[in-house]
Amino acid sequence: MGTWLSCEETESRAGEDGRTKNHGYVFEVDPASREANLRASPIPLKFLGRYSHEAVAVDPSSTFIYLTEDAKDPNGLYYRWAPPSGFTPGPGKLHELATSDGGDVAGRLQAMNCFENGQHISDLSEATAVGTRLQVQWVDVPDRDAAERSVREQFDDEQVTRSYKLEGQWWADDGAYFVASFARFREGAAGEHNGQVWFYDPSDETLTLKTIFGIDAVAEQLPGVSGRPDNITVSPHGGFVLAEDSDGVSHLLGVTSQGGTYPLARNDHNDSEFCGPAFSADGRILFVNIQSPGFTLAVTGPWDQPEDS
Secondary structure, eight states, rough: OSSSSEEOOOOOTTTTGGGGSOOOOEEEEEETTTTHHHSSOOOOOOOGOOOOEEEEEEEEETTOEEEEOOTTTTTTTTEEEETTTTTTOOHHHHHHTSSSSSSGGSSEEEEEEEEEEEEEEEEEGGGOOTTTTEEEEEEEETTTSSSOOOHHHHHHTTTTBTTTTTEEEEETEEEEEEEEOOOOOOGGSSSOOOOOEEEEETTTTTEEEEEEHHHHHHHHHHHTTTOEEEEEEEEEEEEEEEOOOOOOOOOEEEEEEESSSEEEOOSSSSSOOOEEEEETTSSOOOEEEEEEEEEEEEEOOOOOOOOOO
């Protein structure tokens, strides 16, 4: 696209908490043109739905957009947006589409529904083994602006696959890696864990569990680490990097291509979370933020191909 997509992690309505407008949208931002951002007032991309958006990933070959929802009561969904016929990507094109006739409902917004050997999966927390592979179907969203009911409430549990705390995602290896931070029975999950990372492959419509943090196993294998991953980036050196958002000390965690996990860094500055990890284009520097008070770190490595011991 050549631009950034910025998400509102809320679904507050006008009149709530003094708000004058509905919230829960995605916005297009041009990082290379301050003039473009000043010239065009913020326009919500309503065709991407109104809900508690966490992260977005774009398939550069098809321009399909994938979106995570961090929500509960009921638990959130994983979405994709298919562009309308004839859509040409480029800087400002999503903004242009949003302001066109019928732009609020341009393309198709759909929710994910998963099966394992023909058996419906109601919640991703049902999966407990690395390598679990699910078949994916997509269901059209009836009212993407959630005029009467939140988008996730518009589906019966049999129509979709839910997950508590869907968080960050990253496009790599011709698919989308996305994170379910943790799951608890008390939050309506079907199982309990301290974090999952999934890989969606659009070429064969499958979803594969790449790693999972068991509630008890984490403390045994990684002392001081609770799991609960949030943001993710895929490493050019193999595997991926997770930013932990825990109740105590937060870590950066590395995950090997084989699914093994190791601590990479620890925030000894305060109890705030790491967020937004991303490698430089040449793969030499890992940039990462500490959310509060808000600063960016540059980790220079050296970086080697990580392998399970």
